[in-house]
Amino acid sequence: MLWLESGEINGGTVGSFQWHRLNNGVLFDPRCKLLGGAKVEIPIESRLGMATADVLRSLGRPTVNQADRLIYVHEHELTIRGEPFTSFNVVMIDLRGGHVSAIKVSKTTSS
Numbered sequence: 001m002l003w004l005e006s007g008e009i010n011g012g013t014v015g016s017f018q019w020h021r022l023n024n025g026v027l028f029d030p031r032c033k034l035l036g037g038a039k040v041e042i043p044i045e046s047r048l049g050m051a052t053a054d055v056l057r058s059l060g061r062p063t064v065n066q067a068d069r070l071i072y073v074h075e076h077e078l079t080i081r082g083e084p085f086t087s088f089n090v091v092m093i094d095l096r097g098g099h100v101s102a103i104k105v106s107k108t109t110s111s
Contacts, residue, residue, distance in 0.1 A: 001042055003029070009108075016106035021048045042103065046093060051099045057092055068095050078109075085109050 011056040019040060045058035055070060056062075064071035070093040078085050087109050094102035 001026075002035065005106075013110070016104070018102065018104045019048060020102040021100075042105070044091065046091075046100060046103055048100050048103065052095055052098050052100075055100060059093075061093075064095075069094070079111070081110060083088065085111050 001018075001022050002019045003015045003020075005016045005018075006012070006014050009015065019042075046055055052070075057073060059070075062070040063073040072091040072093075074089045076087050078087050087107065090104075090106050091099055092102075092104040094104070
């Protein structure tokens with residue numbers, strides 16, 4: 001399941017997403033759209049089902065390492081229309097049985 005999230009603060013763009021591996025037979029809200037044969041690609045070397053060791057090799061040491069979750073946090077300064085802003089990016093990798101069961105990503109920009 002891929003859940004895209006957007007709010008007023010995101011200015012019409014996707015501000016975060018969650019990508020989960022679910023069991024067969026899960027019932028979805030009929031308002032949810034099917035991707036069909038579409039392939040989900042993200043700009044980080046990670047995917048559902050990937051082994052924990054491969055995630056660590058790809059993304060490096062996490063900011064926070066919990067038993068069932070790796071959390072990566074990155075903050076940097078940027079300028080938008082001549083104004084200074086801070087961009088705060090979070091990637092959470094949920095683990096089950098030594099493999100990726102969910103990937104959650106968000107980006108927040110504040111002045």
